[in-house]
Amino acid sequence: MNQPLTATPHRPAALDPRSLGRPVHLLPQVAQRLREALQRLLVQPWNRRYHSRHELHALTLRPLDTAPQETGESPRWLRATGPSGLLACHIDRPLVLALMAKRLGLGADTALATADTPPTATEDRLLHLLAGQFAGLCVQWLAQASRPDAEGPQDLTPENDPPPLQGGALPAFGPDGWELVASLRDGDQEASISLALSGAYLLPLLRQLSARQRPSRTAAQQQPLDRRLALTLQARLLERELDLGAVLDLRPGTLIPIRLADATVMVEGSPLMSAAVAEHQGKLCLTSFQDLE
Template identity: 60%
Template structure:
């Protein structure tokens, strides 16, 4: 006797997405990509004569299980710089290929022509110079990401919400902390067009949910629109909208006269009363008057 097939286990709902406009986050990520590309990659390109391009930015709840799986396969993937900021966790991880490429350009080396493979790089010990550059890049990445999120939430970068990088404690090296249940991950995919072959490298920033709460509230308020109570208290004349059109002129002309028209031709007309149409139906007649150089309708009369 064969046992019945087991039904697939239903996926658990992510409580970080419930009641939040997460479907609008891809649109936010596009605007954040434009800001970070201008503030992060373009200065690198000008300074080092490089061709870095911020290909993609994603903003989503942190998948901690996926990050733990990456750390098992690659020890560098489990190496994060993190700190507990004023509003919670701030963490950053940058691919070593990106750090070493920038370091080579800073030292005047021909970056991109003889870059080591990722597997060879993982076996190379981290130097003090690389560690200092990693700290600087991680701090810069956190600063620009937090400022970009604050601007998208219509808050100034100098607002007193604890998001300025200068207020962050020193970033400590270690694994990704697990004491934040409402954590979000912003992933920046950077491409180095000078590398042989071209490579996509990532810069990940993990933030506590408190840093994204202003942005999510702003998106929710824009998505909801005016409250139902505010609409209900308005009278019917205010809630009901109609399309109003005015037919100012009807002119009959012979076909030959129409064919003779050329640029600069004048057609003499006489403005009489205008026919007013509501939703395509002629309902009223109105006189046409001039007021401060504009044509206006006045003296409305119902059509019989």
């Protein structure tokens, strides 16, 4: 007997806590400004020093994907403890080898190493130098962009003595890690640099972006609610019943004798309070307010 097929229950996608209540939609604008700064302050000096023509054509700032990689070799990361916590940098090996080859005056097709060749001391020193410069400038830029007056150009300088970097696997950043990925292109060759950051580096920037998006409160909006909420009061002074004949006999100048009793104070047509009617300097005024039952 065939068993009935049961549909697999759909599991809703979990919300990323790094994006809840945060202006993550503004991060592409931040990444574009950072890309321009790195192209000017980092990549162009690399091109002059290593005789290359690299261009930083894309930069992405996103939450760090901590899912384990099922295929491929685990990349080598250089980790350090920066001013706001842990950070780690990974640079594609072909980029390091290409810069080293051009620095040595070798041709672009010269193969300094293969995937199985262990890195030399020269390659390792260049890798640490490039990673230290990239990480240092990114951390400086994020710190300056978190300031309220960070709209103008920022004065960044590569650190002469970056924190010591140690090689290994990607460290555990916890649930609040972020990743900055820069894509470089030199002709047909492409390579990437990744910088994993603790959430403490991004938190001041996200707060600053949120404050810029929040509309400024006027002096009236800063007052308590009972001072900002405006209500229209209407006072019903009296009611007088007249028969139809008396209404038809009304003429200009006709006087209708009345006696003012307590007035009913209404808000949007709903009776709210009663008040006594008094005369003050030739004007009728309401006084002695009492709540209606």
